[in-house]
Amino acid sequence: MTATTLFEKLWQSHCVEADRDGLPAVIYIDLHLVHEVTSPQAFSLLRERGLRMRQPKRTLATLDHSTPTTPPRADGGRDYADAATEAQVEALVGNCAEFGVTLHGYDSPERGIVHVMAPELGATQPGMTIVCGDSHTSTHGAFGALAFGIGSTEVGHVLATQCLLQHKPKTMAVNVRGRLAHGVSAKDLALHVAGQVGVAGGTGHVIEFRGDAIRALTMEERMTLCNMSIEMGARAGLIAPDATTVEWLRGRARVPSGAAFEASAQRWLGLRSDDAARFDREVEIDAGSVRPTVTWGTDPGKVVAIDARLPAATAANARAFEYMRLRPEAPIAGERVDVVFVGSCTNSRINDLRDAADLLRGRRIATHVRMLVVPGSERIKREAEAEGLDGVFRAAGAEWREPGCSMCLGMNGDIARPGELVVSTSNRNFEGRQGPGVRTLLASPATAAASAVAGVVADPRVLAAEVAA
């Protein structure tokens, strides 16, 4: 037997037909996640062709991208950004009813951002293939599942056949050694790695994150890291399951219980790259050298440590400097902030909210700053409220909202104004992502909270030291 990588094991075990003679492989999909934005055209395709769904039970739907984050009105209605977003939500409700798909809609206590709620339910499990019409499906790789984003046509393929046509990607190992320093989060690591690998560095590859620094991460932190693999151009990110994975999944609604769980756990723990397995590419990262990191440009690879200066001007970065209205070689800390957003499938989990709340407790955000805190799911919202985090945010002057994607992509009307600088815990800082002309700076929840208090981009370690003192 030749030594194989985790990716290869997942691939082999899902090959209905291997690739041959230039024909793509037929890959079986265990779990298909669906939301309102990229699915309507796929359901239409089924109707046009007179097709049924092959395995409706393998599809799970939720509402997240275009849903308002303000509470329902007294009459039960919701304040949609426009009639089109409302129609989109209604289309998914109708499609799920027609085709027999389980939908976690407004009436479900499990509704949330698709990449947050599926793991919470235990629908995401090691060894699975998982797809969704959403590029951040890479998040689920944190569990040792092969998970990647697809387009709407492919959503239709999965609905109709439970399979996808795929060419085998290459493999890349990102070895993270050592230990993250105190006050440095998984988001800082993700941004640091994106800076090292570059936004196209992972193109055509599946990344496996390995090393003692990765083993030390919680599941929430692993999800934050795998979430951003797509920001390195990779098809998917992967972390081999271990005891942390098994314990996180134990007792969740969709995992087996009792002896069946133990049997699954044994199988999951066998899912790892063989010691002698070779990767097409390897990248080494020293975790100890990572500092709190933010983006400064208009792609997630343009990063800078919070206490460092911006790069010198080059032809390649001139456009980013111009859009962001930043000066080459200036410090990033101290830049005036208008809006702070804590949320998105990268950083809206309970640990993220705690990180932000820890720095806000007993403080007020700067008077010129507007801050939105948007939990990733109904479950996280309940958990945060039980801990009193909502009260901390409100007392600090921040808005506590209903779950959804919100300002991560601004489809639901949660956007900033042209020219405003948003410190955001989301994953994309593209031009106009949070509204036309809006400047986005990606950061960890701690950096976001510290910047809200200071009113300028701020190093969270400074505020954390005050909290400790």
Place this chain on the structure above:
Amino acid sequence: MSGIARIESRSVALPVANIDTDQIIPARFLTTTTRAGLGRHAFQDWRWLADGSPNPGFVLNRAEHQGAEVLIAGDNFGCGSSREHAPWALLDAGIRAVISTGIADIFRNNALKNGLLAIVVTPAEHASLLAGAGEPIAIDLRTQRIERAGTAPIAFSVDAFARQCLLDGVDQLGYLLARADAITRFEEARA
């Protein structure tokens, strides 16, 4: 979908690196439940000024580039969101081929499934294409060559299966549906 064998058009250059799908079609236009009519919003925030008038500085708005079907773009084109609305918008805006030194995985997949050619060339070939931007160009999918008057043709390769589907004008769902027996056997073996 009718077959695509050859595209003959003028080219237009947009040599910006890392053009993401939010740039190609911003999220606020993803609220549609159909594929149609997105062309007006292709490159929305570059193409239109805040008052709704065309941005005279944006290359696709210039009179001489109207009708150009071949876009020569910067590296890592189509990165970011998986939205298939990006190729839908480009096709609806009249773009039938994108040529770059790098094209993001999901965008390339989405493009080829919709009949938008996504072609990767070397940096030297890219530079030569940029130098000739605005001139007539032909992309032949049968021979996998880019042809221009007065210069040697540039060979490219498109995934063989996707290419055959495009040439024959068939979509990939038909191929998958024909695998139903194999899929059933796979499901039974795992049950």
